Amino acid sequence: MGIPAVQTKLGKYATQKVNEEFKTDINIGKVGLQLNGDIELKEILIRDYKNDTLISIGELNSSIISFKNLYNSKFNLGDIDIQDLVFNLKTYEGEENTNLDVFVDKFEDDNPRQGPSSFLFSSSDLSIENGIFRLTDENLETPRIFEFTELNANTTNFLINGPDVSSRINKFSFKDSRGITVDNLKANFEYTLDHMNFEDLSIKTEKSELKGGLRFDYQREDLKNFTNKVNVTASFKDSEISLTELNVFFDEFGVNQRASLNADLSGTLNNLEAKNLNVSTTRNTRIIGDITFKNLFAKEDDTFALDGNFQNLASNYNDLTALLPRILGNAIPTVLSKVGNFKITGTSQITSKRINADIEIDTDLGFVKSDLELTEVDDIDRANYIGNIVFDEFDIGKLINDPKAKFVSANLDVDGKGFTLDNLSSNIKGDVFSLEYNGYKYENIEVSGDLGNKIFNGNLIADDPNLQLDFNGLVDFAEEKKKFDFKANVGYANLRVLNFVTRDSISEFRGLVNMTATGSSLDDASGAINIKNTTYENQDSRYVFEDFDIISSFQDDERNITINSPDIINGNIKGKFKTEDILKLVENSVGSIYTNYEPFEIEEGQYIDFKFNIYSKIAAVFFKDLYLGKNTFIEGRIETDAKGFDLTFNSPEIKFKDYFANNINLSVDNSNPLYNTFIEIDTLSAGVYNASDFTLINVTRRDTLLVKTEFKGGKNNKDVFNLNLFYTIDEANKSVIGFRKSDVVFKGYEWFINSEKNNFNKVRFDRTFSAFDIFPITINQGNEIIEVSGIISDSINKNLRVDFKDVELVKITPRIDSLDLAGVVNGKLDLVQKEGSYLPKSNLEISNLFVNDYDLGNLKADIEGNNSITNYLVDVSLVNDNLTSFLAKGTIDVAEKRP
Template sequence: MFPKVQTLVAKQVTNSVNNTYGTDINIEKIGINSKGEVVVDGVYIADHHKDTLIYVHSVRTTILSFRNLLKTNLNFGDLTLTDAKLYVKTHKGEEKDNLSIFSKKFAPKVPLEDPEPFILEASTLQLENTLIKITDENLENPDVLIMDAVNLSTGHFEILDINVFADIKHLQFLYNNEIKVEGLSADFKYTEDLIQLNQLDLKTSESNVEADVILYFDESGFSDFTNNVVFEADFKNASVATNDLNYFYDEFGKNQRIDFSGKLDGPLNNLSLTSLNLQNQTTNIQGDFVFKDLLKDGSVYEIEANNHKINSNYFDLRRFMPNILGNLLPKELQQLRDFSFNGTTKITGTNLDTDLEVNSALGLVKTKLKMGSIDNVNQASYKGNVDLRKFNLGKLLGVNSLGTTTAKLQFDGKGFSQETINTALSGKIKNFVFNDYNYTNIDVKGTLENPIFNGELSIKDPNLKLDFDGLIDVSEDRNIYDFDLQIEYADLYNTNIFKRDSISIFTGKIGMDMQGTNVDDVKGVIRISESTYQNLIDDYYFDDILILSTFDEDERTIQIISPDVVSGKLTGNYLLKD
């Protein structure tokens, strides 16, 4: 085709479209190359501000109906666009983007009974080295999306008025100059109120996502993406690299993979995630979740998890989100090793409300509690109840003399570490291991602080029946005992309190103010009254005994004052256990 004819045809085509629809479209020339393909060079479309909307260096097609081309029905065979550019822009002070405004030019100004639609369709579509840029000049950061080095291959492709349909076979591009999408296929649909990608298969160098995705939006388009664009997605099989996620939210640990399936529904600031099954390292998370205002500056965010099942450990969670969970989780959780959290949990800002079952290497915990200041766990407040089943409290608190506990307790306090715990406790302890003896049938009411117990105990154990009122401090190297006891029965040998005599039975009243870890290093005062003591030799009865234990460097003095029994003292360097 001669150049003059090529230019004439180009003008006829553009004039027909521009006069009919009020558009600003220019084509340099239309011709036929040596392969018999129709070639359209220099396609330029301006938006309503005379800015570039679309530019294509070269368009090639195998079939072109000139009769339809002069109308509004553009029927192509195989269609190839080289070095194309699409600039979708929302201009300053406007609500709609220029592509939406341009597309609506093809809609009839006056509704017709049987309007003739604008149609552009091709058997296949190829994009080579294309740039797509979406900007909004009303935003602080105008760049919404940049897709560079776009290469696209489709099956059937169609534009019907303002709607776009494409069978995407292969798409690759560089996303916002950061993430290279190596492959994407989908059944694609774009209308004035949605973008749909059915049977989506997306691959980067590290990630792979298979899903059905729909994005719904109103007339404002993507201007308020986090609040107005509604996601509806079914992730069937997804494996996402944290290196890719860090582009969107830079709080994930590097070089990790997250495998998951589930369904998304809602805008990013009010997002529901149901039927989630997520795996990261040895961490597995299942359940239904709602995320509110996570991306809204200055707002109190909310996370709600229903019927969740979380299996993980302290180190995995720290590696997953080092800056957030690394600062949030108390080091004492290391002792849980691998654990499971099952139940329902709601987090609002720094507050937590949960009905939870925790199973770990330390034992089983069931709890209903409300917490505050969860961003500073060592000072966090909490109130609720707990059901402990063979739970190793000593390992959690780092106190060797404490062992496993089975109990149902109510609590109200703050702090989790040995240094910060200050909690009011009440309830029933089924069993409690202390100094390698398993005490049973205990009622408790008091406070636990640092960890000092100050309160009341009633024990109905086979080897110990007593009522306790006072303080026990096992937080330091030398324990502190300051309490009054009414002892109905105490087997001192079986409870590992006094191991010299295999028979060592005591009853009576005791007032104690002492410090130490065993009978050979304690110092202080014990007052015993209305008491009996039985050993292998005899039974002893006494009304009042005062025992004082003191140390002068390595020399020890034990003084006994008892008008009913004996008075005296023993001074020297010795061990009672001998």
């Protein structure tokens, strides 16, 4: 028995007996057997029914506990060490059972052998070193399902009892051909004809650790349809999973993420229910609830479904779609990327064709509740939907990128498609409880109609304390050519409270607006606007307008705009023009007569003919104290040609507050060789000073506009003004206005401006009227001189100065009854502003001061103010014949109520 050849022959005899009894193909190349029962088997080969390798073992070392049992097909072994194991589990082409199924069937009761199987294989400790396990199905497009290499394992209490297998797996490590390495798998393993169980399961990989239990229940014939027939029961607690590794088995997860997992699983792999699911990812996504996954591993396309009942789904768009990029990325509209972090509760059913969502969403922008059915979800941003959506204090402005819009609360039924502004096309009906827009919170709005990207066609009724509105019709900004076809009955609109008007403290509008028009801009707009029974009330008055029509039409490329209102304005505009160029046309027409003028670049060939009668009522709406007399009209023509500017304005009367002018006639004609502008006014009143017989005429000579104006003023019109001015544009494209030699008779004294006819006496300024240079303007009567000069840099920096030299006081003070002043003024007045702070200063001396013929002597006043013009340092003295009759030095503060 100690001879190896004899031992090998006995081993072959034993395997032959097994092969004969069970019709198997088991071969052992060499057998080594010691007297103490230790056995060494080499070159073990088990062939399958296709004569291919099922199991091969390079070397197996163990000990035989009972030779008698071995003879009776009961392999009671001690410790088993297996080296170089190869296990090929294969389903052949056209077959349903694996080669292992066929092999195991040979030991079952349906074997021709009568009676139950007596096959027994047991070991107290089984170790495998450097094994290979392959799973192959030749009926698949890719036959090799997976391959485990570098397989090392250790089990205890290993038992094969007929078709049943059980063991405690202490160690099980391998490399998967799909790229994952299992560092260790531990479990209490059990395999029978109807179930396979992994109790106390622990699986560790490089990046994952799974803890719990796993059980498969099946009928033997179900194994060939594992994903649909085999029932899975599992419970995982306190597990950590790498989604990158999980993609080896289900390639739908994001990468470079980890998740903690607690869940109870049941069902088949293609109908798998996860209850008590609690998932937290490293990207701060938290999922608590119950989810059923259908057709996770289905061969057919577009059969996947997810049915979720969420107690808490906390995440944001980027993190959640990164968890399952294809499944959730295609199911969640991109508009959710704008709501920030959110928490979802409720139920949702997701398939490749349809989504049902009855959920509540608490977001960074506010609360949303939706009960929607979505279809055509393969392009989720263009999906169709029907159902109900509720907003509660939701910041709609951030969602649609409109800074004027803020929080909305609404309950809307929706039926349409599209989740982005570009794709939106939906019928909506419901209530808007509140909406903050332009700084006002609207309330009680009913809406019903079609809503799209910059389009609304339907009915909107507002019952807000500050807006009573019934709107019915179309407003369409979607196309390049906008469309308007609506009626709006404005019962009441407080434009001041609604923040559309800020100038008036009261601004209330009522009226009926009917508009039918199209156009991409004001330049090609055509149609009609009719406003009826309109009232406008501000703090000054209540204005009633019965009817107002604006009609715009085109004949070829000439435009005609007619405005007709007996209360506002009547007239028309005709021509070829762009609205944005009208003011530029006017400025170019005036400025182009100067060589240095740089005209605005505008399209050539534009012209405007216009004529309007203007009524006082409309003027008062925009300027509360403005009144225009009857028959006020303006007409003229503007062309791109430099000489194509013709304007006539006539009004019998214009009033503004305490100012008024009578019989105003203005005529402008750039083509007139005698004059360009002529103005004539009968009387003028400026409150403190009145004038009459005002005329102004100008003409252009050698790139300079020469202006001559004459008028009378003062008491009994005894003051006479004869002013000669000029206007030009210098090489720096700045405007220059100045005085040629002019004379003024004031209080019977004749004064001259620029009597020396020099190049000073002018003011230079830019187009924005923000910066001014005042060159010395000299006014004199003989040796009496007043000089004005200074610089204005901007609205907060200026330096202005007035100098007096030997000026008689009586000649420059206004006429005041019962007050006669006399004396000679010398000195200066300075007004300085630096960065908004004023620094006024005066140094004046009045010698021989007389008041009503009473000699007061010489007055000297030095006064300097602070930056608020409320505190002054004063040094004032009055000296007569060397006697100081008045002296004041110190500070005067006028900031307080009692200075």
